[in-house]
Amino acid sequence: xxxxxxxxxxxxxxxxxxxxxxxxxxxxxxxxxxxxxxxxxxxxxxxxxxxxxxxxxxxxxxxxxxxxxxxxxxxxxxxxxxxxxxxxxxxxxxxxxxxxxxxxxxxxxxxxxxxxxxxxxxxxxxxxxxxxxxxxxxxxxxxxxxxxxxxxxxxxxxxxxxxxxxxxxxxxxxxxxxxxxxxxxxxxxxxxxxxxxxxxxxxxxxxxxxxxxxxxxxxxxxxxxxxxxxxxxxxxxxxxxxxxxxxxxxxxxxxxxxxxxxxxxxxxxxxxxxxxxxxxxxxxxxxxxxxxxxxxxxxxxxxxxxxxxxxxxxxxxxxxxxxxxxxxxxxxxxxxxxxxxxxxxxxxxxxxxxxxxxxxxxxxxxxxxxxxxx
Numbered sequence: 001x002x003x004x005x006x007x008x009x010x011x012x013x014x015x016x017x018x019x020x021x022x023x024x025x026x027x028x029x030x031x032x033x034x035x036x037x038x039x040x041x042x043x044x045x046x047x048x049x050x051x052x053x054x055x056x057x058x059x060x061x062x063x064x065x066x067x068x069x070x071x072x073x074x075x076x077x078x079x080x081x082x083x084x085x086x087x088x089x090x091x092x093x094x095x096x097x098x099x100x101x102x103x104x105x106x107x108x109x110x111x112x113x114x115x116x117x118x119x120x121x122x123x124x125x126x127x128x129x130x131x132x133x134x135x136x137x138x139x140x141x142x143x144x145x146x147x148x149x150x151x152x153x154x155x156x157x158x159x160x161x162x163x164x165x166x167x168x169x170x171x172x173x174x175x176x177x178x179x180x181x182x183x184x185x186x187x188x189x190x191x192x193x194x195x196x197x198x199x200x201x202x203x204x205x206x207x208x209x210x211x212x213x214x215x216x217x218x219x220x221x222x223x224x225x226x227x228x229x230x231x232x233x234x235x236x237x238x239x240x241x242x243x244x245x246x247x248x249x250x251x252x253x254x255x256x257x258x259x260x261x262x263x264x265x266x267x268x269x270x271x272x273x274x275x276x277x278x279x280x281x282x283x284x285x286x287x288x289x290x291x292x293x294x295x296x297x298x299x300x301x302x303x304x305x306x307x308x309x310x311x312x313x314x315x316x317x318x319x320x321x322x323x324x325x326x327x328x329x330x331x332x333x334x335x336x337x338x339x340x341x342x343x344x345x346x347x348x349x350x351x352x353x354x355x356x357x358x359x360x361x362x363x364x365x366x367x368x369x370x371x372x373x374x
Contacts (some may be wrong), residue, residue, distance in 0.1 A: 001294060087189055114158040123135075124165055137343055199308045
């Protein structure tokens with residue numbers, strides 16, 4: 001037992017040593033984005049600084065999570081129901097340590113979760129490919145992926161992604177008990193949590209014939225666990241607010257009605273040259289890049305990775321409003337793993353890393369200036 005604990009401790013030290021630099025680098029780049037936004041606002045609107053700039057790491061959706069954590073859903077507008085409860089509940093619990101400051105608690109929780117997310121990415125890639133070089137490169141790309149700056153903000157993304165990545169390791173290694181736990185966390189954290197059920201089902205079907213009855217039973221529960229967690233929240237909403245579907249329906253006013261993702265992408269291309277070129281047209285290069293990465297994901301990774309990424313990405317591309325598309329891109333984390341594969345070439349790696357790093361600064365600065373919705 002002692003030797004096992006020592007071995008795991010040494011492995012964790014190695015993990016931390018490998019991921020701490022990209023994790024810290026991203027936060028330096030985010031700080032540069034804040035400084036850029038502050039300097040630009042001083043020059044452009046010195047007497048009318050954007051509110052999101054003064055909110056810092058708790059800006060945009062972070063303010064919703066902060067208010068829910070501090071006062072509950074009854075104290076916010078009905079739109080707040082789209083923010084699932086696990087993250088604010090954990091923030092409220094952690095606020096005991098942060099002297100009642102739920103905003104500080106949420107930021108601390110997000111940043112610690114993102115550090116463990118980097119470790120989970122590294123271990124998952126080593127498990128799948130056996131390559132520490134590819135694993136370390138994947139960590140860099142996940143940390144710098146478009147929209148990943150919210151992993152340092154008071155957003156639920158870090159917690160959700162940590163559970164999703166851990167869930168992939170669990171279902172791929174047939175550790176169904178851990179997969180159930182991961183499914184409950186993702187289903188209780190964000191509306192997209194139910195997407196984890198699809199790869200769980202694929203992996204369960206893959207091993208069904210050689211599995212024993214107890215493993216089959218656990219696998220079925222793992223597939224159902226994201227739905228179960230989401231269902232508990234919806235039942236609570238129905239009991240308190242009278243409509244179980246409010247967490248989904250309230251998003252229609254923000255993201256618009258659902259559309260065919262293919263036709264929506266085509267419409268987006270036309271918007272690049274029309275009146276929306278500075279609106280949704282700005283998202284189309286990211287949309288095209290994500291679709292290309294999705295195709296390559298199906299080629300280079302197991303089918304469960306591609307299906308999960310497709311569900312998350314199609315949910316984003318099928319919306320009338322493409323705000324936060326880049327954040328959905330990091331939620332479809334297999335896309336980042338796919339980008340790490342061609343980056344094994346040193347020249348490609350330098351180009352990819354440089355472009356992504358610039359993107360972190362630019363997108364975070366635009367978000368703090370109120371010009372971009374993360």
